[in-house]
Amino acid sequence: MTGPMSTGAAPVKRAPVPTWLVTGSRATEREAAIAARLETGVSCVAILEGLADGGSALAFDDPIPYDPPPQVLRIAPGCLHCSGNLILRVTLNRVLRHPPARLYISLASAEHLELLRSWLSEAPYGDLLDLQSDIAA
Numbered sequence: 001m002t003g004p005m006s007t008g009a010a011p012v013k014r015a016p017v018p019t020w021l022v023t024g025s026r027a028t029e030r031e032a033a034i035a036a037r038l039e040t041g042v043s044c045v046a047i048l049e050g051l052a053d054g055g056s057a058l059a060f061d062d063p064i065p066y067d068p069p070p071q072v073l074r075i076a077p078g079c080l081h082c083s084g085n086l087i088l089r090v091t092l093n094r095v096l097r098h099p100p101a102r103l104y105i106s107l108a109s110a111e112h113l114e115l116l117r118s119w120l121s122e123a124p125y126g127d128l129l130d131l132q133s134d135i136a137a
Helices: 027-035 084-099 113-121
Strands: 017-023 043-048 071-076 102-106 130-132
Touching: 017 027, 017 113, 027 043, 027 102, 043 084, 071 084, 113 130
Parallel strands: 017 102, 017 130, 043 071, 043 102
Antiparallel strands: none
8 A cells, every 4th residue: 555644744734724703693694704805716614504594695606706616615603602503613624635725604593603713723633724803794
């Protein structure tokens, strides 16, 4: 068998992904705040809690105005720190297999924002994510 694992080579350490937690009272506002920060040539993933309330700024018709197009993942509503912890963990693990240049996590409620921030700062995510200042939409 050949490859990095068979030669004893150390795994490549990746730079942490710049990550923003996005808060606001309505999904439309949070999604618009994320869309305003998208750039062509920069890979981006947006993890959105809950359902859109119509007219999402992250729903694109052809032609998609960004290359690469942002990956938009919706997860079930509920506190991402409390009830949604497992769902967020699985989603983050999948996203971080092929990390984007930027990651946005949109929260339906900011009630436990500091607890979520603390959880994301701990292992294993503390080494994988570079938490930025929160975005208030």
